[in-house]
Amino acid sequence: MDNTPVYRTRLDNGLLVVLKEVHTAPVISHWVWYRVGSRDEVPGRTGISHWVEHMLFKGTPRFPAGVLDKAISRVGGTWNAFTYLDWTTFFETLPAAEIDLALELEADRMVHAQFDPAEVESERTVVISERQGDENEPLFVLGEEVQAAAFRVHAYHHEVIGDMADLRTMTRADLYRHYRTYYVPNNAVLAVAGDFTIADLLPRIERFYGALKAGPEPPRLARPEPPQRGERRVVVEGPGETTFVQVAYRAPRAADPDFWPYLLADSLLTGPSNLNFFGGGLSHHTSRLYRALVERGLAVSVSGSLQATVDPYLYWITVVLHPDHTPEQVLQVLDDEVRRLQDAPPRAADLARALKQARALFAYNSESITGQAFWLGYSEMLADASWAEQYLERLAAVTPADVQRVAQTYWRPQQRVVGLYLPQG
DSSP states (O other): OOSOOOEEEEOTTSOEEEEEEOOSSSEEEEEEEESOSGGGOOTTOTTHHHHHHHHTTSBOSSSBHHHHHHHHHHTTOEEEEEEOSSOEEEEEEEEGGGHHHHHHHHHHHTTOOOOOHHHHHHHHHHHHHHHHHHTTSHHHHHHHHHHHHHOSSSGGGSOTTOOHHHHHHOOHHHHHHHHHHHOSGGGEEEEEEESOOHHHHHHHHHHHHTTSOOOOOOOOOOOOOOOOOSOEEEEEEESSSOOEEEEEEEEOOTTSTTHHHHHHHHHHHTOOOOOOSSSOOOOOTTSHHIIIIITTTSEEEEEEEEOOOSSOEEEEEEEEEOTTSOHHHHHHHHHHHHHHHHHSOOOHHHHHHHHHHHHHHHHHTTSSHHHHHHHHHHHHHHSOTHHHHTHHHHHHTOOHHHHHHHHHHHOOGGGEEEEEEEEOO
């Protein structure tokens, strides 16, 4: 991201507005973020945030479903939405001259989504089919078991897609209540980047969003996960011929100062994690686990995933085993490499390479206007705008001793979940 200042203001109804002028192309990317995700769901309602996201594409009286898609396509724009652990977001990237379309569309469906009963039932079939498709993937099945084992109390316990039992039984009234509870201006962030002037865009935002009424403060689940008192293991058997090992260590929340050295520890061990949904990754071939597992023939691939979250979450390491080796052999090598980082800080040259990779990935994923708008809203979901603005500065301040400390603190066997997928093919 460049050094262009970020402008923040709040409308009278509580809507936080975050703007950044980017005049590299005549394009604007417009995002509305809601502070609601799977962490806000209770048993009986798991998957409801994702399903409500789907329903907002079914239209309003002003913008019926077919009209929405055609209106965006007609001006050469793109649009989509995502639901995750802590948030739900909707975006449009389109020619700068068409920004009023995005403003009007999102302000309208913040209030007037219809939730037609027939559409609810149609979408139930879609979401159940999506869940069934996931269940055919070994890594989804394994990951769901690992996640459930890691969180006994916190609502990070369940997958974003939700449990099949809840997808079959939730009602239209459940969905609409969730929508009206969380889709309110005072629970939302409007993030816009692109070819505009703040002086011109602010009155437009006020015209479309300013009249929307604030709602009651949405309820929050306050169920912190208690400390884990020993390693947990889960074994999943299923079809196929491939064995997978998945290890989930505890990870700090994004606003924790430990998150930054953890990012570089991740880069050293498995290669840098991509936090931005709009960009690719980098080669992990210089990582310690790649060299120890893949180059030595014990594994076909190894990857890591560190996510930025509101509450402490997990750092995932996933290994696809070579058929000639066992999970025990892979876990022994993994433990050896983790111990190396715990016993001695990384060499300055190794940390410099990890920092260079993490910086390159951040820069690569900030090139597009859509990517820059993503960072604006994403940061506000996790902390505030400074989280992304100071991203590189905070990484550069990490020392070898910091990396060693987070490895010692978070990568203890007693605080991890080990998952094995054993094929029955």
